[in-house]
Amino acid sequence: MKITAIGGPRRVSLRARLTLTYGGLFLAAGLVLLGVTYALFTQQLDRSGTRVLARVTTQQPPNGGDRTLLNVDGTSRAVPDTAKATAEIERLMRKQHDEYQAAATKSLVTQGSIALLAVGGIAAGFGWLIAGRVLAPLHRVTETARRIARAPAADRVLHERIALRGPHDEVRELADTFDTMVERLDRSFDGQRRFVANASHELRTPLTLGRALVEVAMHRKTASPDVLRLGEDLLQITSRHERLIGGLLLLARSENEITGRAPVDLADVVPHVAARTAPEAAQHGITVTTAPGEAMTSGDALLLERVVENLVENGIRHNSGPGGWVRVTSGTRDGHAVLEVANSGPPVPSYEVPGLFEPFRRLDGDRVVTAKGAGLGLSIVQSIVRAHDGDVTAHPRPEGGLSVTVALPATPP
Numbered sequence: 001m002k003i004t005a006i007g008g009p010r011r012v013s014l015r016a017r018l019t020l021t022y023g024g025l026f027l028a029a030g031l032v033l034l035g036v037t038y039a040l041f042t043q044q045l046d047r048s049g050t051r052v053l054a055r056v057t058t059q060q061p062p063n064g065g066d067r068t069l070l071n072v073d074g075t076s077r078a079v080p081d082t083a084k085a086t087a088e089i090e091r092l093m094r095k096q097h098d099e100y101q102a103a104a105t106k107s108l109v110t111q112g113s114i115a116l117l118a119v120g121g122i123a124a125g126f127g128w129l130i131a132g133r134v135l136a137p138l139h140r141v142t143e144t145a146r147r148i149a150r151a152p153a154a155d156r157v158l159h160e161r162i163a164l165r166g167p168h169d170e171v172r173e174l175a176d177t178f179d180t181m182v183e184r185l186d187r188s189f190d191g192q193r194r195f196v197a198n199a200s201h202e203l204r205t206p207l208t209l210g211r212a213l214v215e216v217a218m219h220r221k222t223a224s225p226d227v228l229r230l231g232e233d234l235l236q237i238t239s240r241h242e243r244l245i246g247g248l249l250l251l252a253r254s255e256n257e258i259t260g261r262a263p264v265d266l267a268d269v270v271p272h273v274a275a276r277t278a279p280e281a282a283q284h285g286i287t288v289t290t291a292p293g294e295a296m297t298s299g300d301a302l303l304l305e306r307v308v309e310n311l312v313e314n315g316i317r318h319n320s321g322p323g324g325w326v327r328v329t330s331g332t333r334d335g336h337a338v339l340e341v342a343n344s345g346p347p348v349p350s351y352e353v354p355g356l357f358e359p360f361r362r363l364d365g366d367r368v369v370t371a372k373g374a375g376l377g378l379s380i381v382q383s384i385v386r387a388h389d390g391d392v393t394a395h396p397r398p399e400g401g402l403s404v405t406v407a408l409p410a411t412p413p
Helices: 014-051 083-150 170-218 225-254 266-276 278-284 301-317 377-387
Strands: 003-005 010-012 054-056 067-071 076-079 262-265 287-291 296-299 325-333 336-343 391-396 402-409
Touching: 010 014, 014 083, 083 170, 170 225, 262 266, 262 301, 266 278, 266 287, 266 301, 266 325, 266 336, 278 287, 278 301, 296 301, 296 402, 301 325, 301 336, 301 377, 301 402, 377 391, 377 402
Parallel strands: 287 325
Antiparallel strands: 003 010, 054 067, 067 076, 262 296, 325 336, 336 402, 391 402
């Protein structure tokens, strides 16, 4: 009997319940049949049993002695030929009848019960096999749904189908309905990604044109100080929108399945990103330290570089100001290529950490133009890491700030 645990309490599986039901009904029918057989056997024995249990010779023996009582088992005994002897004969015949009936009944009940239990066990075994064959398509539906639900990014495995073959019964109808639902979800996710990518591309053109017009106006010799200040504000707004659009494009790209994979060592990526973000760190008065260790993995090198860059930029922009620090380390641990980025900064409530990985979520809820970022940095990191079959976790530091750990499948160097 298979016992499974779902949602805490243990329950009997459907296959076991079907087997128990089938076996119970078979045993109940067998008991009824055995009872009817016993009743008919007893009735027939009462009608005809007394004629075969014993007989008495009707002739006097040659020497004039007593009559002889012959039993059905071949034994005999001499009884006197008197009325008392006749009563004794009748008593012995009734006794033998009762003994024969009891022995036959015991044999019927004992052997019949043993046969019923044996046949019932065999029937339960066949019921278990038949239930397994009947429920096999349901197991395929369950395994497919569980595989999609447990995938790091479920929307990327929606191309999988059950494609059940066989008669058009209730199970086939369930599998076909599930396939139709997954197909519609797959088209919906694909359409959403295409829309984000196409909209971002379309928005880039007017932003580029607007930046060019503002720069032309600012570089005129007749530009007044008011025009220059307005131009700087417009360029700042345009830069923020460009970062937002770039983040949306990268997010849409990172949610696609990684097809072309190549070996990547995070130890080579860390110092490169640290050097590229050094000007921004110096501008904010932040010290960036690195401890690159060998951490070989496979995937898209540009996307993995963006993971490190987003985490370092996040640590720089959301820091405690001049005197703060960002520490970047990489290495191999438990069969994973591990990247850790920790930074100083204001305290982060633990209940706020999961929301930081959602698009456009910020710790302080700031959505104004002067915001430090577009709110897509950690969302892009999580999407890229999941596309590489990895995992990303964040923990608030007791002294303030955040520690983010990225674990990717390690590959031999």
